[in-house]
Amino acid sequence: MNLKTWSRVGIPALLAASALALPVLAQTATPAPDAAAAAAAAPVINKGDTAWMLVSAILVLAMSVPGLALFYGGLVRSKNMLSVLMQVFYSVAIVGIIWVLYGYSLAFTGGNDFFGGFSKAFLKGVTVESAGGTFSVGVAIPELVFVAFQMTFAMITPALIFGAFAERVKFSAVVLFVPLWVTFIYFPMAHMVWYWAGPDAVDAAAKALAAADAGGKAAAQAALDAVLSDAGFLYKMGAIDFAGGTVVHINAGIAALVGCLIVGKRTGYGKEAFQPHSLTLTLVGAGLLWVGWFGFNAGSNLEANGLTALAMMNTFIATCAAALSWMIVEWLAKGKPSMLGVVSGAIAGLVAVTPMAGFAGIMGALISGLVVGVVCFFFCTTVKNAFGYDDSLDVFGVHGVGGIVGAIATGIVVSPALGGTGIYDYTTGAVAEYNMATQVIAQIKAVLFTIVWSGVGSAIVFYIVHAVVGLRATVEKEREGLDITEHGERAYHS
Amino acid sequence: MNLKTWSRVGIPALLAASALALPVLAQTATPAPDAAAAAAAAPVINKGDTAWMLVSAILVLAMSVPGLALFYGGLVRSKNMLSVLMQVFYSVAIVGIIWVLYGYSLAFTGGNDFFGGFSKAFLKGVTVESAGGTFSVGVAIPELVFVAFQMTFAMITPALIFGAFAERVKFSAVVLFVPLWVTFIYFPMAHMVWYWAGPDAVDAAAKALAAADAGGKAAAQAALDAVLSDAGFLYKMGAIDFAGGTVVHINAGIAALVGCLIVGKRTGYGKEAFQPHSLTLTLVGAGLLWVGWFGFNAGSNLEANGLTALAMMNTFIATCAAALSWMIVEWLAKGKPSMLGVVSGAIAGLVAVTPMAGFAGIMGALISGLVVGVVCFFFCTTVKNAFGYDDSLDVFGVHGVGGIVGAIATGIVVSPALGGTGIYDYTTGAVAEYNMATQVIAQIKAVLFTIVWSGVGSAIVFYIVHAVVGLRATVEKEREGLDITEHGERAYHS
Amino acid sequence: MNLKTWSRVGIPALLAASALALPVLAQTATPAPDAAAAAAAAPVINKGDTAWMLVSAILVLAMSVPGLALFYGGLVRSKNMLSVLMQVFYSVAIVGIIWVLYGYSLAFTGGNDFFGGFSKAFLKGVTVESAGGTFSVGVAIPELVFVAFQMTFAMITPALIFGAFAERVKFSAVVLFVPLWVTFIYFPMAHMVWYWAGPDAVDAAAKALAAADAGGKAAAQAALDAVLSDAGFLYKMGAIDFAGGTVVHINAGIAALVGCLIVGKRTGYGKEAFQPHSLTLTLVGAGLLWVGWFGFNAGSNLEANGLTALAMMNTFIATCAAALSWMIVEWLAKGKPSMLGVVSGAIAGLVAVTPMAGFAGIMGALISGLVVGVVCFFFCTTVKNAFGYDDSLDVFGVHGVGGIVGAIATGIVVSPALGGTGIYDYTTGAVAEYNMATQVIAQIKAVLFTIVWSGVGSAIVFYIVHAVVGLRATVEKEREGLDITEHGERAYHS
């Protein structure tokens, strides 16, 4: 589900594989070590895991529709409500179609370090019998469950972006943006971070190496190296990311920042009051996001076990902590604690805990939550106002910044000395030695790569959309509201 | 859970059983083949399946309350909001009570081809130990989970109907209608479509036949025939329906059409504007319907396995496809793509995928979704306006028409040649030969039967209700709004 | 999860243990019988149970946010909406933090009969490997799942209370109240009711006693007594409570009554109209409460099996019954059936079924539901008006009264003669003899104890809060609305 598996393969394996890592494109010629994988005993599917993952996929859908739709929708003026709901629903719908046509294949088949191939386009070969690996050796789930679960991640990510330039873009721009962005930014990112050969392949190759006699050592080592190199670029960089801090949150947060800079401010920004039309809806959305996020984070374990429960507890506690720390700092700084502040903090906590959900100890998650609540508060208020960009719904301030804080903090809280789980090494079948400096640097590198990838890539996509259909609605349409002008309907009547 | 099991018994079995099928009432004298069933090894209950089915029942409840209540409620004027919410909640509550008193027994015990008996009235004999069969030989779930799951289907179906004549009927009419309709229309329909002897009984009888020596052949064949004939009328007709296209959607859609014709148009129809009072709520409702529908469709597999995941993926993709196809055709036809259009398309897709969820390949579901979005758009706009009936919330246009499209398309997309699963034959333990013409004809026959059954039966029930308490509120009450006049409260204050 | 386990230990064990029960504090010196427990075979974790319990914890969160928040929020005037949402969200967040710091430890470690110790403070020693017992011998779940599940109970309980004095208390009072109340009232209560040695310990000790030879009999008996005495005060009193009728509902209901008496009436009470600002939101909240309550009640079985399904069915049917009985009695008494009445009845039914969920037969739940709907209607209308206290959202009338009705009725409907499950005796491994008088008296004693504990304790907490920060907002702030004055924001704009 994420970078963590790399982490479990461990630093030693990283060293072993590093020679292969560059030049990455050359490396794609390496034959996929299917034979080694096949040699392992067929992994077993447990219906408890399947039940949990079915539920998790549903929960992540609930995050988008109606969760995110309401969270964002409540924050805009009522004249633009439907445009927000529409953007979210459209993203979900179009990404679902693209996912089964070629998205899953691009993200989750072997290929090169940056993107997969088309071997599973149209979900070719993925049947009710297909099994997909988890993060435990010998444990599998139906591949179609994995397809569904991952699809829901792809669905919500582009929808997150639109919050940054809500209330002013043309729907046709959204229609064009989503397919381009997921195809060229998201799927590669998912591949780079989440694609790997799987625990059974690594385990089998490592065991084969251990069992090899002197003569077979070199071949077995080569086979193991091949298995280890059959993974995405960031995965091999050694960063860890339990449930998508980079792929989803930093990725969307940066695209959002770029987008709102390119699109420009809302007409009347700084002069007219842009009050949220229904904070009630925003609370409902935040509640559903939290509820659904357990599917996102705890579901990312792909199994129903004690580690899943840890990811769940961390997702609870970081959220509580960030909600409270935002509340307190706002109370101190502005004189009153607001409900919007509490739920904004909660979302910041959820974002930050995403990469660390299954790595941090609960106290680590708690402290990370406290920190991210304060940092995001600072970004959404002081920094944004200082720079004067109009990130309407604080996508960058919450998802971008929260994601970065979380990704880096993950490198710290994973430490077994701080109550974290440490990083499992599949080649030795044990938790690896942990070095905080190494890990934090790996995390920072992954963050920087993501910022550049998403920043540059998204800018290009925005300019293409601008050139083809135009990004912005006219000022008149903006004034009248996008609901009437773009969709021919209004959200509320008596 | 549905007709599919028949399908799995297969065409050969159909032929074998066909002699028994008519005259159906005569056939009820056949002794239930309990002995054969008992001979089979006791099926095993897996807690993963149980967990999934518990969740599925919950999800289907969420479809009604708050899902459907909001989806419908958002579409009426605010003065009638509570009346809609009340109708849905009442349906759920009264059907729950009726279900445990006699509904479950009428639907899911042996009896004749059209309805069951009273042997499980008051859930007599259904204990925490009782096991109910699934669609896999040797796999069971606690019968009480099945009771709960099926109950939620019975709860939502009558509630669907009220959308067609919302904003004008008396609450007392609703109070009387629901018990009558579920008793005389729904339970028989559920029995006809979903009652059968179960996989273990069929499997055991088939194995006994295979093992029988020359002397025992005839007796064993008779025993197998008896098992196969212990099923509902439509079940034996050979149509397939994974999760209730006929029982729920066509049944409710036709009753809705009949109802809105009998009740008549809303006062002011065509003159005053009947704008939805909150499309936001409609979106929330649609989102919850989608989320809950995974319980409905994927839960209908009664297990948590790869086929469940297929049903889930189909439920995702058909919905996405229909949302987009409605959006596109509306954009072309009306000049603007509306949010209500997108969610209407999504619901149409959900309806259409219901009967095919576990039979279609994902590409089959995708194409079915694209088609149904366009067809339902056409019905809800052009056809309805042409005929001038006031199906307020398009229950017929979405559930009736979408259900019919889905039921017939199921006969096509189940084809293994088109990526479908084919139809399993429990007597041979393998997927049966598939003949598209045969299957599509069976589907059409089941659709026609349902239209007649629901159309005639519902009309009788409406006239009874009309005679006893009257269907329609007075014009003054309609003007003032049903919330005040029927329920003494208003939905919104400041 | 609750008192039921005591019940399963049975009356004989109660007698055996009763000598130890008083004086309870003296008894805390008894060494915990860990050795005996350890002697038993390690219980097995089933992923189906884990999946279900993960889901249950999520569902209970959904009850608070957004469920309860909306149910309550819809009932207040719009100018106080955010204050209600804020109070609920704050409760959830702060209790989460306290729970992992010391709450879980105080509630669920051995100590004395009234509260546990600090041995698991900061969740020390609770790892992804830790297993927690269920109510079946030999069946465990990851302890972290239990920690999460129980946490969600602690989160929602204080939030329930605020409904009684909504629209008039200072947020700072809420901020102080919650930590004090959960620490001094809730955690002890949870310990008293829910803490016990677990099925495996009892079973092992009972088996050791059975196997002991003449010489070892006394020691084995002492060991068994020690195991049985390692439990909370109310647990040992012999009352049964499946999912928290006492700990959650009576506890919160009484605190609410005390609170609204101390805080006083809303300004304008009896003169101005305090109409609910959105019954739509109240319906949504009620729906989500119902949906989430399956996690609460059926999740309290800690496993996914037939008994879980029974708890689910009871939770369905009692709710339906109470919704209908409130509707009917209101229709008769007031002339019109209201939607608020129906959902109020539903919540009353949910409250009442909570203690009996896994004990009652379905007909017992149905009748209990019918009764509680009428009783709560009577309290929320006639009794409240007669006494003239301003329990704004009827927390006492629904949770307090409904909880009491349910707790006492549980003693009746558990009767095997009435279709109940009876009470399991872990020392004999069978359902114990049942005596209705004994059981009902035990139930009443537990109710009375809870009333006194919560009444006195909560009053003290309220007066402390009053002394430290003051309870009530000024009349001016109340007039203007707490949203603006306490939180600096408004729920709705155009």
Next chain:
Amino acid sequence: MKIVMAIIKPFKLEEVRDALTGIGVHGLTVTEVKGYGRQKGHTEIYRGAEYAVSFLPKLKIEVAVPSDQVAKVVEAITASAKTGQIGDGKIFVFQIEHAVRIRTGETDADAL
């Protein structure tokens, strides 16, 4: 120049608007108001709390017209807003001293 202000039943708006356009009046302003008068209200019950609601939803229509059209306008509104039932509403006529069209600065009769 006068302003005709009418309080009417909400569902009559379209008819009144049509009646006015029928006599050549193409501008008006509508406000949602609540009216108290002879028309009986209703009782709302929320659990134990009963409220007699005597303010009923009405619409206020304001039409500015040259003085010579006042009679015609009053008549048109009266005819189209009437149901004959209590609560049909009132019409009040005021004098306007001065009128301006913001867009053009035209004044008085030209401003309408």
Next chain:
Amino acid sequence: MKIVMAIIKPFKLEEVRDALTGIGVHGLTVTEVKGYGRQKGHTEIYRGAEYAVSFLPKLKIEVAVPSDQVAKVVEAITASAKTGQIGDGKIFVFQIEHAVRIRTGETDADAL
């Protein structure tokens, strides 16, 4: 015949209505409005955005009465709507030229 228009604090509505019925006035029309004046507003903060809100919720009451009752009506409203705090509101009196009851066509004083 005059119309008395009063801007009052919202929670005073019931008292004003009672005061008016107390002096025999049984009809009035209420509009939700926002007022700007000496009374200080408040600041709303939504994350980084702070808005000084100077428009406060008020109710506008319009009562048409025969000219001779105007003084009594003004007095009744003044007495019942007063809290003594800034923002209590204003009363304005206008001349009505003509009044009609839509239901009956009665005019002027009879129309009230």
Next chain:
Amino acid sequence: MKIVMAIIKPFKLEEVRDALTGIGVHGLTVTEVKGYGRQKGHTEIYRGAEYAVSFLPKLKIEVAVPSDQVAKVVEAITASAKTGQIGDGKIFVFQIEHAVRIRTGETDADAL
């Protein structure tokens, strides 16, 4: 003493308020209204149902001022509310006979 009533486009409120405070007018009352006039409305479509919506959201501003300030006030509103596009709105001026400040009982010019 007169009341100046203006119908303006909603997003112009802040500008108008600023213009008025600029000329020393510190009190006004605002009502949300819907206007019908020359400005074209739009069509809303809900599935099969199409509605031509000709009532557009406007704000009504009422400012009571001493008679000698009327011209200045009208000018300030005209200038600040103008976009030059159809639908900018109207200004109507009425005579007030009498004014009272509820809090103090001050009357007429003192009441403003």
